[in-house]
Amino acid sequence: MEEAVADCVAALGTVTDRDWGKVRAGRLEWDCRETAAHIADDLIAYAGRLAGRSTAGHLPFTISLDEDTDNAGVLKTIEATGALLAAAIRTTPRAVRAFHSYPFRHANREGFAAMGVAEVLLHTHDIAEGTGITYEPPAELASFVLTRIFPQVRPGPTPWQTLLWATGRGALPGREPVTGWKWSNNPLLHSERLVLEGVTPATAAGLSLAGDGGYEWVGGAAADGTREGAGIMVRQYEEGVFHPEWGMYVLVRRDDDRAVGAMGFHGVPDGEGRVEIGYDLVAGARGHGYATEALRTLSAWALARDGVRTVAAVVERENAPSRKVLARAGFTEAGEEEGRVCYELRG
Incomplete structure (x- = not known):
């Protein structure tokens, strides 16, 4: 988790001088600022569910940024929420499950780690695409995600290319484009x-x-x-x-x-x-x-x-x-x- 966040902050830290609110994040409907805020919101939500042992559904809170928060401040928020999720993962016993809607309405600490890393990697890619910079995370991070919450996806040329294809963000030779997808925690x-x-x-x-x-x-x-x-x-x-x-x-x-x-x-x-x-x-x-x-x-x-x-x-x-x-x-x-x-x- 920490490595994924550090890689995100390093990549996006090079474009904090841009106006993220006026640039669409890749293929998403959100702009880059909304997408960055979404990363932080998901990380704190996952941390809350795991630390609070929430099994009934989504917790009734969300994160919001102050209006005067600049892009560097958004990245600091991602760092903080990522650290909270990492701490929750480290301190949660192996057998504990917390709520996640798809597909079995639960996930363990490894599942939440994979979902958190996926949010960071994929949305960093979206923002990088919107701001025109090159981004490719370490292969082992993409592999970590694929082998835990994309079990039905056949490995491709590289883990990162495969993850982008599996989430509708890229193409793979010989495979049809993906137009709808969900990850899968273990039953x-x-x-x-x-x-x-x-x-x-x-x-x-x-x-x-x-x-x-x-x-x-x-x-x-x-x-x-x-x-x-x-x-x-x-x-x-x-x-x-x-x-x-x-x-x-x-x-x-x-x-x-x-x-x-x-x-x-x-x-x-x-x-x-x-x-x-x-x-x-x-x-x-x-x-x-x-x-x-x-x-x-x-x-x-x-x-x-x-x-x-x-x-x-x-x-x-x-x-x-x-x-x-x-x-x-x-x-x-x-x-x-x-x-x-x-x-x-x-x-």
């Missing part, structure tokens, strides 16, 4: 003892490379099956076929915020309304009913989606514990091939 489902947290491309990349993905795992590390599933998600993201709701979910205990495993879909439902599910728990969390609880929750969620009629799972015949999990969750045997048993749960 979240609750069961009695667990929170099922949808995995972002950034989290998947971390897990696939033997990292912790931002979680504290029971036993110290994710299971091999989770890392393999994360690698599949990374490939889906790179191919542009990643769908957040139909991906992987990390299973987190509500009482201590520790991850016990992962569960997820192999892809979106097929043309017959069938979707396949898989799961994996760390050794230290087995035998407590977590897999059954999560499977019931995720299967019920899937069967409640339009057009989904069947949730399927395929396990080795000799994997008795996994077969018991499926039976307890209401799945029944639907066939067997080469020692692998297919179980189904129908809506």
